[in-house]
Amino acid sequence: MYATDFEYDGLALSDFGMMISSFNSPGAETVSSGADIRFHTVRPAGSDRFHFYGANYEECFCATLQISKSPCAMDRLCLSPEELSALQRWLCRKDGYHRLHFLSESYTDIYWNAIFSSRQINVFGYAAGLELTVYTDAPYAYRKEQTTTWNLRPGESFSLYDTSDEVGAIYPLTVITSMAVGELCLSNSMEPHLPPLKIKGLSSGEAVTLDGRNKVISSNKEHLRLPSDFNYHFPRIINKLGQRENVFTLSQSSPPCTVSFTYSPIVKTGI
Secondary structure (H helix, E strand, O other): OOOOOEEEOOEEHHHHOEEEEOOOOOOEEEEOOOOOOOEEEEOOOOOOOOEEEEEEOOOOOEEEEEEEEOHHHOOOOOOOHHHHHHHHHHHOOOOOOEEEEEOOHHHOOEEEEEEEEEEEEEEOOEEEEEEEEEEEOOOOEEEOOEEEEEEEOOOOEEEEEOOOOOOEEEOOEEEEEEOOOEEEEEEEOOOOOOOOEEEEEEOOOOEEEEEOOOOEEEEOOOOOOHHHHEOOOOOOEEEEOOEOEEEEEEOOOOOOEEEEEEEOOEEOOOO
């Protein structure tokens, strides 16, 4: 990894006067500093995403890195108890995953959903830095989240090419806004063997949000029968070994609508 700084949950390591480094001193050792956490997670059957539960993972991406004071901000070699407290309060938390992004040209649009545990690095009795262990919610990273919107008339199609490194399917956050009363039907060319998405009883201007990852559907209007008017086929972006282009088609009987997909392509890379 070619980076000396990273952002985590909106703050940068350099904001604390620190940098990514490596300790090779014969007097360096790692000791417990109260943040050597074991995390519990739950992986639903058929999913490769880990949901934060408390402590201990099964199989997720894990890496170790070390941090120390930046020479530009160094008034002394060792870290004070106050500095250690501020760093570990920021990094070593129990409130779930937060976005981790390394500030490097190699990782411009790549991020991980991550949590940290840490151990203190002592050099000849002084706290010289921290050894961080990074745990992520999946065995891979993600590219910057992207949102694309299409305006469709009955019978029209749109094409989406999945750039993910992982063969399989991604459930995007989907927002469908109907421009008239009717029943919407949207199919994907990559899933000819499955029924298309169907939502009945739509009103003009109704925006339906489909969270495929968590299997939740909601509407901006009072649509009391929405759970029974939806066939629970959430849109998926498919990636096959020799085919990546998904062609979504609105049926001739559907009302005109706008379709918006928000998702992050999968990237297989290390830290």
